[in-house]
Amino acid sequence: MPKLTVDGVEVEVPAGSxxxxxxEAAGAEVPRFCYHDRLSIAGNCRMCLVEVEKAPKPVASCxxxxxxxxxxxxxxxxxxxxxxxxxxxxxxNHPLDCPICDxxxxxxxxxxxxxxxxxxxxxxxxxxxxADKHMGPLVKTIMTRCIHCTRCVRFSTEIAGVTDxxxxxxxxxxxxxxxxxxxxxxxLSANVIxxxxxxALTSKPYAFVARPWELKKTETVDVMDAVGxxxxxxxxxxxxxxxxxxxxxxINEEWISDKTRYACDGLKRQRLDRPYVRGADGKxxxxxxxxxxxxxxxxxxEVSGKQMAAIAGDMVDAESMFALKSLxxxxxxxxxxxxxxxxxxxxxxxxxYIFNTTIAGxxxxxxxxxxxxxxxxEAALVNARIRKTWMRxxxxxxxxxxRLDLTYDYDYLGAGPQTLAEIASGEHAFTQVLKDAKxxxxxxxxxxxxxxDGEAVLATCQAIAEQTGMVYxxxxxxxxxxxxAEPTVTVTPAWNGFNxxxxxxARVAGLDLGFVPGEGGxxxxxxxxxxxxxxxxxxxxxxxxxxxxKAFPNCFVVYQGHHGxxxxxxxxxxxxxxxxxxxxxxxxxxxxxxxxGVGAAFxxxxxxxxxxILRALSNVLGQTLPYDTLEDLRMALxxxxxxFTGLDVxxxxxxxxxxxxxxxxxxxxxxxxxxxxIENFYMTDPISRSSATMAACTEDxxxxxxxxxxx
Amino acid sequence: xxxxxxxxxxxxxxxxxxxxxSEAKITTILAKYPEPRKAxxxxxxxxxxxRQHDNWIPxxxxxxxxxxxxxxxxxxxxxxxxxxxYNLEPVGAWYLQACTTTPCWLRGSNEMMRxxxxxxxxxxxxxxxxxxxxxxxxxxxxxxxxxxILQVNDDFYEDLDYDSTVSLIESLKKGEAPSVGSVKGRQxxxxxxxxxxxxxxxxxxxxxxxxxxxxxxxGGDD
Ligand code: SF4
Ligand code: FES
Ligand code: FES
Numbered sequence: 001m002p003k004l005t006v007d008g009v010e011v012e013v014p015a016g017s018x019x020x021x022x023x024e025a026a027g028a029e030v031p032r033f034c035y036h037d038r039l040s041i042a043g044n045c046r047m048c049l050v051e052v053e054k055a056p057k058p059v060a061s062c063x064x065x066x067x068x069x070x071x072x073x074x075x076x077x078x079x080x081x082x083x084x085x086x087x088x089x090x091x092x093n094h095p096l097d098c099p100i101c102d103x104x105x106x107x108x109x110x111x112x113x114x115x116x117x118x119x120x121x122x123x124x125x126x127x128x129x130x131a132d133k134h135m136g137p138l139v140k141t142i143m144t145r146c147i148h149c150t151r152c153v154r155f156s157t158e159i160a161g162v163t164d165x166x167x168x169x170x171x172x173x174x175x176x177x178x179x180x181x182x183x184x185x186x187x188l189s190a191n192v193i194x195x196x197x198x199x200a201l202t203s204k205p206y207a208f209v210a211r212p213w214e215l216k217k218t219e220t221v222d223v224m225d226a227v228g229x230x231x232x233x234x235x236x237x238x239x240x241x242x243x244x245x246x247x248x249x250x251i252n253e254e255w256i257s258d259k260t261r262y263a264c265d266g267l268k269r270q271r272l273d274r275p276y277v278r279g280a281d282g283k284x285x286x287x288x289x290x291x292x293x294x295x296x297x298x299x300x301x302e303v304s305g306k307q308m309a310a311i312a313g314d315m316v317d318a319e320s321m322f323a324l325k326s327l328x329x330x331x332x333x334x335x336x337x338x339x340x341x342x343x344x345x346x347x348x349x350x351x352x353y354i355f356n357t358t359i360a361g362x363x364x365x366x367x368x369x370x371x372x373x374x375x376x377x378e379a380a381l382v383n384a385r386i387r388k389t390w391m392r393x394x395x396x397x398x399x400x401x402x403r404l405d406l407t408y409d410y411d412y413l414g415a416g417p418q419t420l421a422e423i424a425s426g427e428h429a430f431t432q433v434l435k436d437a438k439x440x441x442x443x444x445x446x447x448x449x450x451x452x453d454g455e456a457v458l459a460t461c462q463a464i465a466e467q468t469g470m471v472y473x474x475x476x477x478x479x480x481x482x483x484x485a486e487p488t489v490t491v492t493p494a495w496n497g498f499n500x501x502x503x504x505x506a507r508v509a510g511l512d513l514g515f516v517p518g519e520g521g522x523x524x525x526x527x528x529x530x531x532x533x534x535x536x537x538x539x540x541x542x543x544x545x546x547x548x549x550k551a552f553p554n555c556f557v558v559y560q561g562h563h564g565x566x567x568x569x570x571x572x573x574x575x576x577x578x579x580x581x582x583x584x585x586x587x588x589x590x591x592x593x594x595x596x597g598v599g600a601a602f603x604x605x606x607x608x609x610x611x612x613i614l615r616a617l618s619n620v621l622g623q624t625l626p627y628d629t630l631e632d633l634r635m636a637l638x639x640x641x642x643x644f645t646g647l648d649v650x651x652x653x654x655x656x657x658x659x660x661x662x663x664x665x666x667x668x669x670x671x672x673x674x675x676x677x678i679e680n681f682y683m684t685d686p687i688s689r690s691s692a693t694m695a696a697c698t699e700d701x702x703x704x705x706x707x708x709x710x711x
Numbered sequence: 712x713x714x715x716x717x718x719x720x721x722x723x724x725x726x727x728x729x730x731x732x733s734e735a736k737i738t739t740i741l742a743k744y745p746e747p748r749k750a751x752x753x754x755x756x757x758x759x760x761x762r763q764h765d766n767w768i769p770x771x772x773x774x775x776x777x778x779x780x781x782x783x784x785x786x787x788x789x790x791x792x793x794x795x796x797y798n799l800e801p802v803g804a805w806y807l808q809a810c811t812t813t814p815c816w817l818r819g820s821n822e823m824m825r826x827x828x829x830x831x832x833x834x835x836x837x838x839x840x841x842x843x844x845x846x847x848x849x850x851x852x853x854x855x856x857x858x859x860i861l862q863v864n865d866d867f868y869e870d871l872d873y874d875s876t877v878s879l880i881e882s883l884k885k886g887e888a889p890s891v892g893s894v895k896g897r898q899x900x901x902x903x904x905x906x907x908x909x910x911x912x913x914x915x916x917x918x919x920x921x922x923x924x925x926x927x928x929x930g931g932d933d
Binding site (some may be wrong): 157163164165167168169170174175178179180318403 | 714715760783784785786788789792793
């Protein structure tokens with residue numbers, strides 16, 4: 001632990017720290033461009049020069065190890081002069097186009113030029129100009145502004161795992177580009193926009209849209225997948241203009257996927273902004289809330305509880321699901337289900353349906369089995385975490401399912417259930433790999449669980465976890481000290497390597513609050529079948545958009561949601577709800593972490609927050625729900641299901657409850673290989689399906705691959 | 712100035728393969744590096760590809776080398792664009808690399824350049840219309856003592872001035888390469904008027920007396 005003095009402050013930093021980290025620890029601000037604490041050190045911008053006593057010249061603090069006894073000055077005359085000199089060099093070729101630059105107002109170069117630059121330039125020669133590069137539908141380039149920090153190159157190579165970006169030529173001619181100017185084919189590509197310290201890489205869909213100081217910034221969580229990435233939603237008036245990542249070390253670090261970032265233009269299209277009622281001619285017609293409610297009430301009157309059913313969608317907040325569940329129970333219906341994709345996960349034992357290891361916990365693993373999942377598309381940031389682990393330490397990864405480019409090396413074990421059965425029975429070599437590992441883990445995806453034999457797959461995964469020691473409690477081993485010295489105690493913290501990877505943001509909450517069939521109730525498959533045959537006469541779709549959209553002639557369907565997508569097409573009454581950016585609500589991510597989403601804008605037109613709609617409807621149906629405010633509702637939810645009480649925590653779930661749960665001992669279907677449920681990363685839900693940006697990405701990244709696969 | 716120009720698609724061959732001769736050399740080159748460090752061989756491999764392919768490297772060769780060394784293609788392209796010695800577009804059969812760095816400039820590289828312009832009409836980065844000559848200005852070629860230097864393909868011509876450059880180019884045009892080295896006929900890097908130092912030590916035969924006994928045992932100098 002070296003001890004050093006920075007600007008007169010003495011600090012002690014962990015061995016291996018850089019001088020820059022030591023300066024930060026001492027509270028000194030050092031300017032920088034190329035240094036980024038999640039990327040490798042490049043040391044090529046020279047902005048971080050500081051004075052170190054006895055060193056012959058200023059040193060680049062980001063690339064210099066902190067040593068014992070160093071005396072560092074970050075604000076001495078020499079350091080200042082060095083920093084100002086570097087800034088002057090950087091500005092030699094940087095255009096003075098801040099007024100038309102989208103980075104303006106949130107530009108590191110702008111800020112640091114104010115703090116560490118001269119007031120005017122001494123350079124009168126021509127500046128260089130660089131041709132812009134094509135980088136796809138998301139990243140706009142103005143390469144003359146580039147200062148060659150190579151953050152973008154390091155991000156794409158190290159974090160995204162797509163080595164197509166680089167710096168060509170050298171010196172004054174250096175240019176950042178992608179190989180043959182192909183768009184960067186990564187789900188995380190747009191993070192380079194945040195990383196670029198200048199305006200060289202900016203957001204294409206957001207080009208010339210707004211200045212940062214015009215925006216209202218709301219900190220909330222993402223619902224495009226079940227990761228629960230922390231985001232900031234920037235809105236002007238009621239229009240969401242952009243989505244940016246927010247730091248959460250345990251979930252998304254400081255990255256977000258391109259869908260999280262860019263699906264937001266889908267919030268403006270295909271929106272339901274008023275209630276609709278299907279007329280006698282079979283067409284949906286605009287109606288008032290009263291008319292819509294009255295129509296529902298008159299249709300419900302004759303229907304018994306058993307003939308009613310409700311399905312909750314993939315992006316619904318927990319409160320609305322709880323309200324709907326309560327309403328259905330009050331109406332006497334056990335037919336509720338939140339598992340649109342038909343996954344065979346069961347409510348009850350939490351350890352059996354969450355990502356027990358936690359996302360940050362992946363970094364502890366030393367062996368990983370992926371079953372029927374494409375984490376790159378199902379949860380891009382979980383995949384980034386796996387890659388991070390793989391980059392930093394030895395980890396053996398095996399895949400059962402599709403053979404895909406996951407950005408890390410793995411052993412391809414097999415395509416389907418047979419391989420999985422072999423691993424479970426110990427016939428497969430990978431069983432031993434898992435057994436030998438200190439912290440083995442398994443990820444099973446919805447592609448494997450939503451099949452007809454999903455329960456058998458789940459049981460097999462459970463068996464593998466049991467047999468290979470994937471779950472253990474904290475243990476202490478004492479090594480007696482020699483010659484009467486204190487014994488050394490090593491504590492191995494508890495570990496649960498069994499993980500279910502969800503794709504739907506609402507799913508874990510739905511299972512937590514029991515939005516599943518009650519006693520004798522029907523599940524999604526049975527509900528839909530009964531709706532067609534007439535067994536179910538009243539069907540409530542709470543933003544359920546992934547179901548088959550055929551009309552149900554003998555069933556009265558109410559759709560409540562925010563987009564005129566698949567669900568609304570089948571409905572007799574459409575109630576306009578709010579999207580995730582327009583309402584407050586709780587979401588539980590795949591780890592079982594409860595997070596609070598905060599509305600950033602108002603729902604369009606007459607649309608309302610979903611719980612309010614349900615509360616109003618319950619009143620009309622004569623089963624008034626006992627809460628008048630969201631706080632009351634949340635209190636009732638917490639009381640009924642205490643897991644929702646703790647925000648942003650991951651509590652370890654009771655494994656034995658899952659083991660004791662009776663799962664089928666049926667066989668898996670060998671003939672069908674596992675496949676990921678996601679066919680197109682960019683379009684998975686009503687919002688991203690309505691987004692023009694996501695459509696452009698599909699065109700650029702997915703369609704060519706499909707064509708190639710077809711030919 | 713601009714970055715290195717990459718040949719248009721119309722000029723790029725469909726595929727590239729190392730010749731048997733190059734393959735033999737690759738085996739020797741790769742043997743120098745441990746397997747996990749084989750990317751170190753990227754520079755000699757680029758050079759081989761260039762020598763085999765009319766003095767320029769097609770993109771197909773970049774792909775071949777990347778695959779061969781387990782590197783990303785962009786990493787290979789970075790190296791190929793970084794060094795002036797690699798050509799990424801076709802060059803003339805006479806490839807002129809003229810040094811214009813300070814020592815050469817002090818010794819008259821401007822005159823050399825003027826001669827090239829007058830005889831071939833070439834500026835930096837240009838190729839003659841008949842395609843036979845390409846000119847590239849380069850930094851110090853490491854032979855400053857005989858400045859100015861013009862490198863023609865792999866050979867150095869030294870001590871050039873306007874007239875000697877013109878006559879050099881005239882013979883190149885005829886397809887003749889004059890003998891390499893100083894055009895003023897000086898030996899090695901010796902002063903052009905003959906030896907100026909250590910003269911007093913020489914005997915009549917030009918060999919210092921004290922050296923004669925040692926020469927056999929120590930070996931000559933270079
Ligand atoms: S484009 Fe931006 S991030 Fe990339 S090297 Fe240039 S300045 Fe750095
Ligand atoms: S931040 Fe240290 S050299 Fe760039
Ligand atoms: S400057 Fe021309 S060879 Fe050195």
